[in-house]
Amino acid sequence: MAQRLTKDECRRLFRQFDNGNGMLSLAKIDRAIIYWYSEFGTNRQAMLRAFKAADTNGTRFIEFKEFHRFLDLLYYYNQLSDLFEQLDTNKDKRISFNEFKKGFELIRYSSTDEKSLRQEFNRIDTNHGGYILFDEVCLYLICNVS
Template sequence: MAISNLHHEKQHFNPDHYTEDGFFTREQILDYKDTFDAVDKDGNGHIDVNELTECLSLVGMKMSTIHLTELFEETDTNEDGFLDFGEFVHMLKLRSLVSSEEEDLRIAFNNFDKNHSRFIEADDIKALLISLGERISDEDAAEMIKMADLDGDGKVSFQDYSTFIKNS
């Protein structure tokens, strides 16, 4: 699926650089580059989260806004608010590698994160347990957060949650 021939105009682009690990074929990389360039409206070599939404739609990937934002932030390694093509390819690999186990973890995480803040906080734990007929003190809820809060920011991100569950 060639969206355009923009990859031919960019002499510095080497598709073989992105195929060294064997995850994607050269043809896939060229197609992804065409798609990336087509949604990079200003041609600066970077796409924002809105352009990423369009890009993923063109390659047939659909995901929730919350999941898309998380994936964007996870793969924006230089934290500039944009993805360059290398970060985009890395994101496609991560998306392809998401297993059913990971999806199950995300569903469980979202059961806690009812306010869609992308974090589990003590109030989220209390609300879930109360909905299940369990009582828990503020101190116990805070202690549960502390146990799973691997980066010490006082709340549990999906990464914290996933690592905690996998190591339990």
């Protein structure tokens, strides 16, 4: 797992990839992540989600003031992605109710009744497709965890 950067390390990394305009495009960010956080380089889903969330002014570029937040979000979304992959035991990029239920059993919530688990599953499955997608997990956590 990657270690979080200090402000100085963050500034050095930003400057290394900045061409002088004070902004990094997604392509530049991609190179920076592959260089510094190589374990995040292949997790495109986490990188794109962090990029969009950190681009607070909607310019489609990350400015220095947004860069540290981007790295924090990347760290967070990468952890979520890892958890999602652990629950997605058949690797079809979605979580079935049975996978969801087994996940609860792994964290010792097996005493939770199936009806309650089904209700929680349905709350997360916002598109009602019968499976939980990574984006649905992220949306659920953003709305329900403070």
